[in-house]
């Protein structure tokens with residue numbers, strides 16, 4: 584039985600130190616050995632050994648920096664360490680309903696290429712999905728100097744219940760089958776290590792690294808698009824649950840025996856808030872004018888159509904109820920509402936904020952910050968790429984000789 588530690592491999596103490604040093608360099612940019620030792624509260628000898636190993640693995644390189652003291656007559660140039668961006672290439676993918684977005688990055692996370700691959704089916708068999716991923720990767724690489732064989736890792740974000748530690752998807756609306764172990768299929772089709780993770784977790788990671796979560800210890804990211812997802816960062820770390828089935832905010836029940844959800848159960852939050860739910864309700868209510876997208880419903884509400892206003896209001900109230908439950912459970916510093924769906928103003932209205940306020944247990948303290956972050960699929964893929972870089976770093980460090988000094 585696999586345990587659910589923060590990394591998929593068990594790292595010994597030396598590897599843990601190497602990774603801490605690597606992460607420090609990634610966060611800080613070019614920095615000296617002595618500054619790393621001070622920041623990590625470890626000995627210079629330990630840092631020297633770790634950086635030597637990381638250099639030999641091609642993960643970092645030495646660069647000459649400016650002398651700290653310009654007035655020093657014999658000031659030796661300082662040797663700094665920074666990531667070796669060109670050493671490895673990683674692909675981050677986001678599987679959405681209609682497209683797969685592929686972002687190729689170097690080891691520093693710099694964009695090499697962005698490619699969008701259209702899908703003609705919203706869900707497919709696991710094998711077809713992996714074949715399609717391969718095609719999308721090939722197309723993305725064909726626009727660059729690198730080939731698919733040059734990739735060191737591929738990281739894939741998918742909606743659903745995912746046990747990232749073993750590339751196992753319990754359930755996803757993008758798949759026609761349940762309980763899929765992707766490790767074998769990845770080995771068959773993808774010529775480098777591949778990792779699959781819940782897409783909301785990847786957005787949380789991207790918010791933490793590049794977005795509104797920078798510097799926060801405890802925050803939640805609620806993603807709103809076809810369904811509703813949740814990423815939980817507690818004490819600076821992504822919380823995944825024991826089986827990778829946690830944080831299914833979209834399937835939290837808000838109504839006993841309520842509306843039918845795409846997961847097969849009733850009364851789930853996303854059966855009231857997800858875009859499919861809004862379109863379904865509008866279609867039932869106004870059979871002659873089926874909306875294509877949530878934006879259509881917004882347009883009709885803005886032009887005064889009562890039915891559209893009512894559908895959006897109800898979604899907002901259900902959403903507010905769900906958010907107040909999250910605050911009661913987690914007491915986060917901040918909740919970030921994030922999504923590719925550009926039309927979720929109805930979930931951020933004053934009425935929704937009132938609903939949240941009235942659902943939160945009464946304390947004499949202000950509500951957590953609730954921030955809205957409009958993201959496109961690129962940013963989801965960016966989160967995937969960040970996860971890919973993290974996993975490739977762990978693999979490369981693990982490949983280092985364990986007896987290195």
Ligand SMILES: [Zn+2]
Pocket residue numbers: 833834844845846847848851
């Ligand atoms: Zn559900």
